[in-house]
Amino acid sequence: MTVHTRDETASASAVGGAAPATAPGVVPPLDPTAGSDPAPGSDPAPGSGAGTQRPGSRWRALARRAASQLGSAVLLLWAVATIVFFLQHMVPGDPALAILGGASSNPPPETVQAVREQYGFDQPLLVQYAAFLGGLVQLDLGESYTMKESVVTVIGEQIVPTLQLTASALVLAWVIALTLTLVSAGRSGLAGRIGSSIEVVFAALPHFWLGVVLLVVFAVVLQWLPVVDGGPLGLILPAATLGIPLGGFLAQVTRDEFDAALRQPFVLSARSRGATLHDVRWRHVLRHAALPGIALSGWGLGSLISGAVVVEVIFSRQGIGQVLVSAVTSQDLPLVVGVTFVVALVYVVANLLTDLAYVAVDPRLRASIGRAS
């Protein structure tokens, strides 16, 4: 599982050399079978044989890459499960007592023994570990100590609002990032400076503060929006709280790349063919600039879920964030472990998808995969 970061995306964009693999100035088609042959001479990499690759073998290479990534994603999830399992068993004190309400509740020994047997605490650790992994495969994450309900049921009920929230925040973040980039990136003077200052400030806003400010201004003082969860309108403020900082961050990344792409030869070439500056910015440069942002979106989704914990608490929204906070506070470990595992799962899947999307969008990367195989 590759978690793309800026350095990797930088090297990825270096794959095709200084010039984009497709003919300069032509928007690379999204259909991966078309235009996959880089223009001869535009790829300075030594030993480049990409021009001779047939599209079919490239697809096979792509599928092989997807399969190997799926394999490492499964390994990664196994490692995550192992870590959380053993962390769970590092809790000081008897877990059976915790289930019965803490050491102070002083339950009779036979009750404690019954609970131990019920949850399997009397078994050797490795047996419990095997049972845990076996349960995971069957989508069974155990039973919550406090809610006396299956963890999977609890998460299943609560994950939908959280995914709604994070998905709309991700969309909003991209809208902010693209707007800021298109309006101000690559422009000297006031517009550029204002744009980059807005990005820095946005990216520095902590959710707990931004959420409170938005809540007080728009829900309490102006009363434009509901204070607590109230249908689609109630999604606006939480999504803004989550999306604005990520938008600022994505805009910073996109702007850097935008500035770099503006200095590429294909800009000059497009301009000399009579394309307006506006056209070049929209159609050619933006496509390059968005790449690292796309690669970071999987990671961004992870940070959004982590942020959703705080945002759900501020806006009293339902969701796994709220569940996690109360589970952590009451040391309800099966629930904590379950939520963590599901978040890791979402994160891994999101990264897998962005990774593949990235390959699908960037013809240079596709060409390099074809070559490597």
Add this chain to the structure above:
Amino acid sequence: MTILAPAPEDTAPAQAPQAAFRPARRTPLHSPGFCLALGAVAVVALAAVAPGLLAHQDPLEIHLAESFDAPSLQHPFGTDQSGRDVYSRVVHGAGQSLVIGLGATAIGLLGALALGLAGGLGGRFADVAVTRVIEVLYAFPGILLALILIAVYGNSAMTQMVAVGVASMPGYARMVRGQVLSVKGSLYVEAARSLGHSPLRILLRTILPNTFRPLTVLITLGIGQAIVWAAALGFLGMGVQPPTAEWGAMLNAGRNYIQMAWWMDFFPGITIVLFTLSLTVIGRHLQRATDSGAAR
């Protein structure tokens, strides 16, 4: 919370050919933004070391008759549910919040250094193992790792600090590993080796300093991040408990009164925002300065 990028592994200087022809070198001190940021950090540092100089009221003194007073001349940041002065609580809270942020950064860096050095110097197998460990840690995004640790080890200020430190470790470890790898292959390490220096000496005198120097900028940003994460945990009720004056704990107390006393959350929050923003500004200026310095 603020988002710190999974940072670049190699901090190669930006290609800026025209920089060589710039007539006079502008130091960061020429920028008003940088000076402002430096001033803000200095004020917070002063508040942490000597809070009595900035605030005269007792942060813990209760005046029930004055509870929930809006900001006024007497209480510039208003008062909380027990009539305590929010301004002096913010000032007195700086110390503890800074200790948690710096402590967490130190913990994260130490862990990252161990991981990164093992990966960078321990040979191929160790490097693969370390890369995998970092990848796994990345699968617990943001404060999630910190939340698990608090769930396991219980809720205390110490756990909060350690948890934030561990949560920040993977990011640093990535950078340390990448930096060690690039330093290890450099000519000056080869020179030191051919001069007959012992491996330990090369590690301590050559590799470590050169690994750390480019990281200082990112550490500046990381401290802000640690403070924000700690405050987020505090906001959720984990970590330092009231009535102690600490920014996260104050945010948590104010959470219940958002609609009637916005100032209880607004002022500790904006202090954190301005402080971390200042660290970001300082970090970016330092980065630009070292970049253009290296390009010469």
